[in-house]
Amino acid sequence: MKLNLGRIVGYLLAGLVIIALLYSLFGYSDTASQRIPVSDVVRLVDAGKVEKIEVKSDEITVITTDGKRFIARKEAGVSLKDSGIDTSKVEVDVMDAQAGALWIGFLSSFLPFLLILGFLWFMFRQAQGSGNQALSFGKSKARLQVGTKNRVTFKEVAGSHEAKQELMEVVEFLKYPSKFINLGARIPKGVLLVGPPGTGKTLMARAVAGEAGVPFFNISGSEFVEMFVGVGASRVRDLFTKAKRNAPAIVFIDEIDAVGRQRGAGLGGGHDEREQTLNQILVEMDGFETNTNVIVIAATNRPDVLDPALLRPGRFDRRVALERPDIKDREAILQVHTKNKPLDSTVDLHQVAAHTPGFSGADLQNLVNEGAILAARHNQKVITKQDLDEAVEKVLLGPERKNKILSEQEKEITAYHEAGHAVVAHILPHTDPVHKVSIVSRGMALGYTWSMPDRDRHLHTKAQFIDELAHILGGRSAEKLIFKEVTTGASNDLQRATELARQMVMRFGMSERLGPITFGNSDEMIFLGREIHEAKNYSDKVAAVIDEEVAAIIDTADKKADKVLRDYTKELKAIATQLIKTESLNRDEFESFFDK
Numbered sequence: 001m002k003l004n005l006g007r008i009v010g011y012l013l014a015g016l017v018i019i020a021l022l023y024s025l026f027g028y029s030d031t032a033s034q035r036i037p038v039s040d041v042v043r044l045v046d047a048g049k050v051e052k053i054e055v056k057s058d059e060i061t062v063i064t065t066d067g068k069r070f071i072a073r074k075e076a077g078v079s080l081k082d083s084g085i086d087t088s089k090v091e092v093d094v095m096d097a098q099a100g101a102l103w104i105g106f107l108s109s110f111l112p113f114l115l116i117l118g119f120l121w122f123m124f125r126q127a128q129g130s131g132n133q134a135l136s137f138g139k140s141k142a143r144l145q146v147g148t149k150n151r152v153t154f155k156e157v158a159g160s161h162e163a164k165q166e167l168m169e170v171v172e173f174l175k176y177p178s179k180f181i182n183l184g185a186r187i188p189k190g191v192l193l194v195g196p197p198g199t200g201k202t203l204m205a206r207a208v209a210g211e212a213g214v215p216f217f218n219i220s221g222s223e224f225v226e227m228f229v230g231v232g233a234s235r236v237r238d239l240f241t242k243a244k245r246n247a248p249a250i251v252f253i254d255e256i257d258a259v260g261r262q263r264g265a266g267l268g269g270g271h272d273e274r275e276q277t278l279n280q281i282l283v284e285m286d287g288f289e290t291n292t293n294v295i296v297i298a299a300t301n302r303p304d305v306l307d308p309a310l311l312r313p314g315r316f317d318r319r320v321a322l323e324r325p326d327i328k329d330r331e332a333i334l335q336v337h338t339k340n341k342p343l344d345s346t347v348d349l350h351q352v353a354a355h356t357p358g359f360s361g362a363d364l365q366n367l368v369n370e371g372a373i374l375a376a377r378h379n380q381k382v383i384t385k386q387d388l389d390e391a392v393e394k395v396l397l398g399p400e401r402k403n404k405i406l407s408e409q410e411k412e413i414t415a416y417h418e419a420g421h422a423v424v425a426h427i428l429p430h431t432d433p434v435h436k437v438s439i440v441s442r443g444m445a446l447g448y449t450w451s452m453p454d455r456d457r458h459l460h461t462k463a464q465f466i467d468e469l470a471h472i473l474g475g476r477s478a479e480k481l482i483f484k485e486v487t488t489g490a491s492n493d494l495q496r497a498t499e500l501a502r503q504m505v506m507r508f509g510m511s512e513r514l515g516p517i518t519f520g521n522s523d524e525m526i527f528l529g530r531e532i533h534e535a536k537n538y539s540d541k542v543a544a545v546i547d548e549e550v551a552a553i554i555d556t557a558d559k560k561a562d563k564v565l566r567d568y569t570k571e572l573k574a575i576a577t578q579l580i581k582t583e584s585l586n587r588d589e590f591e592s593f594f595d596k
Helices: 005-026 038-046 097-136 161-175 177-181 201-212 231-245 273-285 327-337 349-354 361-377 385-397 408-427 462-483 488-506 540-567 569-582 587-591
Strands: 050-056 059-064 069-073 091-095 143-145 190-194 216-220 249-254 294-300 316-321 434-438 448-451 521-525 531-535 584-586
Touching: 038 050, 038 059, 038 069, 161 177, 161 190, 161 201, 161 294, 161 316, 190 201, 201 216, 201 249, 201 294, 216 231, 231 249, 231 273, 231 294, 327 349, 327 361, 361 385, 385 448, 408 434, 408 448, 408 462, 408 488, 408 540, 408 569, 408 587, 434 569, 434 587, 462 488, 462 540, 462 569, 488 540, 540 569, 569 584, 584 587
Parallel strands: 050 091, 190 294, 190 316, 216 249, 249 294
Antiparallel strands: 050 059, 059 069, 143 216, 434 448, 434 584, 521 531
16 A cells, blocks of 8 residues: 555644643643642551652642642742651652643644644645646547456457458457558548447447557547536547557447437537547547547437547447347357356257347346356256246246236236236237237236247238237237226327337328328437427428327227227136136137147
């Protein structure tokens, strides 16, 4: 541990001042001694009750055999014998009080000065510390990673093959810059990684640094900005100064939209602290120095809000998109995350990947971790297929709430509701296969029907949307068919159906009456920091037609669900009855109710 000499001296000085103060206040206090006349001292000596007498100037201190102390004052110039005290019967100690008196006088004279000096020194140290702290505000908070410790390479990043190819060129630039400079090529200044949360943007940036073997400076966009004006710009300058000193190097700015939003979005105008920080980033990336050999990699999931000056050539020259992984990439990611975990022989990672469409890399890592936790909870030595299936349900739908007990009537309504979803999904041609039906509460739902696609889908047709809407409304249709009334259990279904139908009309141009037109702009309000705001770019008359078309689409899907359930009422009742008994049905058990 590094010692601070000034601090130690300060502590010693403060300690001496305190000791001197206490000594001057309490060192010669006689509050514990009783004052008596000299005649009483004579009687105590004659009675043999005195053990010792201390004489200091004109003061006599008597210590008796039982430990008591008495003080008597004799006349100046009069000896003990003149006072009648028989000194032969007791030990007498004559003390020199002059030195003590001088020391006390010295302390009492200089103690105020010592206290003032100690106070001034303390204030000076505080001011010096505050100054150092103020200067440190402008220092960069970037974490530097150098060497092979915690090094990540592309081998440890599963999937994202196209993104790896793009970034391998950046690695080549850093490793062999002369190869490109000799041909007149300009080394790219920046790479912008764009993708949804959890798709591995940070991991990919670390892999670039690991492959290139160069220093890696990692910082978040929010770490630049403080409440003090100018701190962000100062930190940017300090960061790039360090990076240039360690060139070739990589600077990684995570969540760059925290400081890179379009200028003019705040109340402060050009004096806004965030805008000053952005201005400094722009200067550092494309200023007068062109041969710094420092590449900036930034990550964001909101590229639409970034300032255009950041995205122009010469700053972020390349934009690399990291999408959610497909089934092949999901299987590769699962293999990475299960590499050091004991799996049961029944676990099929390809099947797990097929059951997790739309999962990001972070979601898959969390899925495997949840499976391991469930296996440990059951005191197992390996992770089984059942653990991973339950983990998928937990991640998608929330934890089971078995303590949420339903009445018999509510249980019956929930069973028919979920059976209605499942039957419609199974019969209609454009819906996903039913994987599981359950009336055990998960999350906020009383029950759930879990449908999963057999393959990844990138395009959807109007027929698929209509069947999906019928599937969503199937629970409500079952309640209406069996109980002749509907419940509040379908509120979330109605909300989802309305939103999907409105997207079909306003975004996908699937209304025959309105034609291939989109309605409503995702207008970004500059004053509010380019927050997404749906701007109305159509008349009230068109708005009424939109509402009518949305209602017509939902009505078509609702009638389709009603027809399916009327045609398959027998299967609906059988499935609901079995759900009331067993609470859940897997895919094979569910499909056994239908004639092949």
